[in-house]
Amino acid sequence: MACWKRGRFAVTVFAVELVFLILFGIFAEYRYDVEVETRWFYPMFQNVHVMMFIGFGFLMTFLKKYGYSALSINFLIAALVLQWHILFKGLMHFSPGHYGISVGLTDLITADFTAAAVLISFGAVIGKTSPLQLVVMALLEVPIFAANEYIAVKFQASDIGGSMVVHVFGAYYGLAVAKTIYKVSQSHHENESSSYQSDIFSMIGAIFLWLYWPSFNSAIATSEEQQVRAIINTYLALASCVLVTFAMSSIFDRHARFNMLKMSAHPECNTRGGVAVGTSANFMIQPWGAILIGCLAAVLSTTGFEYLQPMLEKKLRLHDSCGVHNLHGMPGVLAAVIAIIAVSFANVERYGHELGETFPAMANTTDGARTSAQQAGYQAATLGVTIAMSLVGGLITGLVLRLVPGLDQPDEHYYYSDAKHFLVEEGMESLSSKASSDADAQEVKETEEKI
């Protein structure tokens, strides 16, 4: 029994990898993307890849005693999701005689997008969950993500930067999990703070995210004009967002200081412009539109940290470790709403020959082209479906994490600390060191007795 307790993480992960191996063995084939210009695509893919592993990984090191976990579990979860999404998406599209599961460069990048969604959800629950719980969450989230993505594709919704299918989905999924596993001891925990060094490590992540966001929002564009537009719009939204974030952050402090130790000056706020422009990045929203979107995102995100998050914690008993509601949830909804408005104004005068490229369903097709109002409707429907599926999916996942025994749900001494799952040097253990070393001694004794 003690042996199982010790080995269940390893056994689970080995089993998962073995299943992956078998499924890849049966179904997977190489695909060479003759339709995509491979050699253009790869640098874009690498930028997005850096965002997932360096960007999200280092961003989450802001907790002063949770650096090992943030980086390592981010790494583990993302590597799992990459394989699982390639498999699951391939199986969904499987039809005999055709490909089995194709593996091409575009599959690698959509796998990275899926990893983004799961890592966003991870952000809502870091410090309160075990590695094993997170493996289970990742396994459950990918199929629900893929199903929602499938609906968005069927609806022919435009969402080039994935602000709906990645950010909104990931955020509300994670929040639903966080709500379900909430315990009052998660709030105001002594470990939940940053240090000077951890804040600087966190900036590595934030800045790489900020830099490569134009690649994230433009990678899957289907024409060169759209790609350039997506790059420019994202760049401008990101730049304006930085200025407004700093201004907002100084307003919230009575001495007009920037408070990097507090979430309202979270370094990632500066990148919110990238999310908020994500759905409409390839639209002709004009440079001023992109700049305005960046400003709105900064206001929304910083006020969310300052006012909404404490309220959600108090009223809804919802603890959001990284503030993903402020960083991904609200800016993602903003992106969706902006796109709905922008689509309503889309017409041939404005877009010329690009109308059909940007909104394929609005091109003059045989079964009748959509009007811009209809396209706006489908965009709204996609947002609605995404929120619904993420909340329900997250709720179910949260119940699994809470109720299934043996998933190593951490005790409160170990919240926001590496000390349970990593061997750490003295001084970096949980602050409530007495409690934890007692618990540790207890556990050691238990284990030894049973072996």
Next chain:
Amino acid sequence: MACWKRGRFAVTVFAVELVFLILFGIFAEYRYDVEVETRWFYPMFQNVHVMMFIGFGFLMTFLKKYGYSALSINFLIAALVLQWHILFKGLMHFSPGHYGISVGLTDLITADFTAAAVLISFGAVIGKTSPLQLVVMALLEVPIFAANEYIAVKFQASDIGGSMVVHVFGAYYGLAVAKTIYKVSQSHHENESSSYQSDIFSMIGAIFLWLYWPSFNSAIATSEEQQVRAIINTYLALASCVLVTFAMSSIFDRHARFNMLKMSAHPECNTRGGVAVGTSANFMIQPWGAILIGCLAAVLSTTGFEYLQPMLEKKLRLHDSCGVHNLHGMPGVLAAVIAIIAVSFANVERYGHELGETFPAMANTTDGARTSAQQAGYQAATLGVTIAMSLVGGLITGLVLRLVPGLDQPDEHYYYSDAKHFLVEEGMESLSSKASSDADAQEVKETEEKI
């Protein structure tokens, strides 16, 4: 009044962003660069982008108590400059019936070059200026930079890596500001040193700068041969510079140690080859020429730190926080001089069909082609104009920063410290903690009384 004191940073930044929004709204249009191969250009742009935000940002974290400020203000200033330069350059080139302000990929990269110049100036004054002062400096520097750049273009000067228009300009502008705001308390301040951790953070910046310098020096090349040559020359100059920097640095210590805590072994010295080869990177200077330039740059930069900088501080009462004179000023002048020499030897025998591509003014045009001596003259004139404009511009800016009230010029307790503008954990405050906490208490009291 207290309220204004508290809010003036935020109000200024909001106002700036609002003006940007309006100007972009009136004038800006997308431009799709059919003449540039977009998909080749973008990875180059991203390398330069990383240099500005990760490179310069982390490089400036070397001060042990100024990490938040270095990273954050670098981020804020660069994001401001990106927008402001696109606008200002566009307005300068404005002619009715033509574009308004065009926004294309090449505009993004020239905006990044401008950010480089402003961040270099920032390097001369970090730790001695408030965020609000730096916002004002950035607003003033961009138009002067753009005017100087305009002259260089009119002179048809060759400066592919911007060693004159970016490095020399940024350095002497910053030095003129530093001279104007000098106070004796800036020298030998107890906060002005690095720590083991801050030096390692600084290396992140230095190494990314070193790695991507070939992109900086080759991004705007107008032919593939020039681009390859600029990459190779920069790469070789950077490699030889590293060896000579280490050798010089060991000479300066009596135990032949590398002194990373002292500026003569500043990690950025290793990148000086990139600056020194910047003006002539696309010329046929030959591999040995590039290597020699890298060696000279290392000698100049390290001896500058060891001998010239203390002298400037003592004799000229000029305190140069990052040593930008050694890192950008002198290597930039060296680059300009090397280019003047190299141009003098440029002829058809040496360059073949590339002569006209490399030096358009020397091609056989209708209004008579320049001789190589004439081209050398224009190069020299550009250097002269650049130094003059940067010194005068910096002087005026320094006077504005010094004399205009309400720009939050920091007291000497707060030099080289985050403690004034960032909330920091205990122990990372100013070393003169008594003084600063007194000052703080004082200010709090004041603020509270007046509200």
Next chain:
Amino acid sequence: MACWKRGRFAVTVFAVELVFLILFGIFAEYRYDVEVETRWFYPMFQNVHVMMFIGFGFLMTFLKKYGYSALSINFLIAALVLQWHILFKGLMHFSPGHYGISVGLTDLITADFTAAAVLISFGAVIGKTSPLQLVVMALLEVPIFAANEYIAVKFQASDIGGSMVVHVFGAYYGLAVAKTIYKVSQSHHENESSSYQSDIFSMIGAIFLWLYWPSFNSAIATSEEQQVRAIINTYLALASCVLVTFAMSSIFDRHARFNMLKMSAHPECNTRGGVAVGTSANFMIQPWGAILIGCLAAVLSTTGFEYLQPMLEKKLRLHDSCGVHNLHGMPGVLAAVIAIIAVSFANVERYGHELGETFPAMANTTDGARTSAQQAGYQAATLGVTIAMSLVGGLITGLVLRLVPGLDQPDEHYYYSDAKHFLVEEGMESLSSKASSDADAQEVKETEEKI
């Protein structure tokens, strides 16, 4: 004499750079790669470049008192090797009337591969060698590396990711050096451990290596299909390797913790899939094959750290600072063996028109095509020659480092510490501070007396 003692590092490095300058001056010429698509090649090159300087550099910061040295010496050695390999390879291929030494983009990337081999060898001896010893090692290793590479080319062995010529060579060369300079005081030294901060710095390196490994393994592919296949195979091997590394690492701890302070959970283990797939990355090993290789690499690397390394240290008196045997040696041999097996199954049915592209010697040439068994034989011969040359070369180099006087071989107080060759702040000196400050005082006295 004291003066020579102080200056010999500087004099050596100046002399090396001077010789480089002269050789480049006599022989080197630009080459513009019309045969390679330059603009595709450059982003790949930059990824590999980041791996060498950020990847290897930060990876080696894991020792808590050796961060300056790890980063700086990595930087110095790599910059030296880049120049030396371009020169030496050029001189080897020199034939009158043809090129002298050509310098093109492909030469820069092969120079980076050579740097990888030398940095791997460096990994076996860090903390136990002086900068001057390492300069000598780099100077000796490059010619032996180039000779071995030449044989591999003559054998027409396939080794796209250099798992044999780079990883196996670098590892066994370094191990032979480490064995030769072994002293018992190198084992179980009090300085030889990591800290919380140093482990996180180390992750910067590990993650960048992991991210860009697909570029390393695909950069020199000769067709687009091979390139895509190399990218996909490497990506999948890397992803599966992460899961198995975590699982293995939790098995080795009695509380199922991940032990980042111990080498069995060394962050670089996660990247071993990239090495193990390196020789066969462009083969049609199928996605499942790549995943299986990643799993095997993780098992081999983690068990190597846990069981084999302590045994080698005890039985063979071989101290391997970074565990390069586990990280590069064994996974490299695994890669070679896998490739031998995979080649044996290579035929026209499986590869179609790509057979000749992938294995040029097996194409129907005028002097008779190789069979797949013959190709497998040549692959095996290349592995054998590589191991032999690296061991003999390393042995000779080790003897030189050990026996030539005046190379600054550090005393045992200074093992795994920056304190001898860098000026460090208090507290970061050698733990055996009394001993070392005594030694220091001694040396200062000596120096002063003799000047």
